[in-house]
Amino acid sequence: MSAISRCATWVGLCAVLLGARDTNAQIVYVTTPKDVVTRMLELGDLTPGEVLYDLGSGDGRIPIEAARRYGVRAIGVEREPELIRVSRARARDAGLEELVTFREANLFDVDFESADVVTLYLLPTINQRLVPKLSKLATGSRIVSHQYMIPGMTADLGVRFVSEEDAATHMLYLYTTPLVSTDPPAGAEPPKRD
Numbered sequence: 001m002s003a004i005s006r007c008a009t010w011v012g013l014c015a016v017l018l019g020a021r022d023t024n025a026q027i028v029y030v031t032t033p034k035d036v037v038t039r040m041l042e043l044g045d046l047t048p049g050e051v052l053y054d055l056g057s058g059d060g061r062i063p064i065e066a067a068r069r070y071g072v073r074a075i076g077v078e079r080e081p082e083l084i085r086v087s088r089a090r091a092r093d094a095g096l097e098e099l100v101t102f103r104e105a106n107l108f109d110v111d112f113e114s115a116d117v118v119t120l121y122l123l124p125t126i127n128q129r130l131v132p133k134l135s136k137l138a139t140g141s142r143i144v145s146h147q148y149m150i151p152g153m154t155a156d157l158g159v160r161f162v163s164e165e166d167a168a169t170h171m172l173y174l175y176t177t178p179l180v181s182t183d184p185p186a187g188a189e190p191p192k193r194d
């Protein structure tokens with residue numbers, strides 16, 4: 001990438017961030033530090049042939065890293081056109097266009113039933129609204145959420161991770177489908193785990 005296009009990229013990203021603030025958008029664009037991405041992907045336990053979806057994919061770092069490290073097909077869904085442009089350019093620069101796709105869409109309109117791993121860095125309210133769709137994932141699919149839990153659902157694991165990049169503590173939550181409610185109806189049998 002040339003110095004000019006790098007500069008244009010950052011100007012574009014700043015515009016997205018400021019735009020999000022101006023319109024009081026619910027979710028602003030904040031990236032997951034690279035070492036946290038690595039840990040999230042480890043938790044996702046991807047194997048060759050699997051498919052990852054990142055819902056609200058920002059600059060595309062999670063799908064790109066999933067494809068680079070694990071050779072899996074990865075799809076990023078993002079509503080901001082500038083971020084889609086940046087993501088596609090990054091995938092192209094990494095030579096991963098065959099494996100990585102970015103869809104400019106509202107994540108609630110996207111069918112991601114084929115996902116083996118779904119990554120999230122959204123707000124709890126959005127995670128909760130996604131439950132009906134997340135519940136349609138095949139048994140054994142993994143959901144890895146950065147920072148926020150899925151309200152009402154029991155996580156298999158909550159991991160505290162201190163990033164060397166920003167020196168902050170990041171919470172990562174792993175869920176395996178079928179999702180288990182924190183408050184099952186009286187008398188209900190919890191789903192069996194292997």
Ligand SMILES: C[S@@+](CC[C@H](N)C(=O)[O-])C[C@H]1O[C@@H](n2cnc3c(N)ncnc32)[C@H](O)[C@@H]1O
Nearest residue numbers: 027029030031032056057058078079106107121
């Ligand atoms: C906190 S950022 C996370 C970006 C990336 N997943 C990461 O971890 O680095 C959340 C992203 O979700 C996007 N987003 C929020 N609501 C969305 C929606 N309804 N449909 C698609 N993208 C959305 C935002 O534009 C933003 O880029």
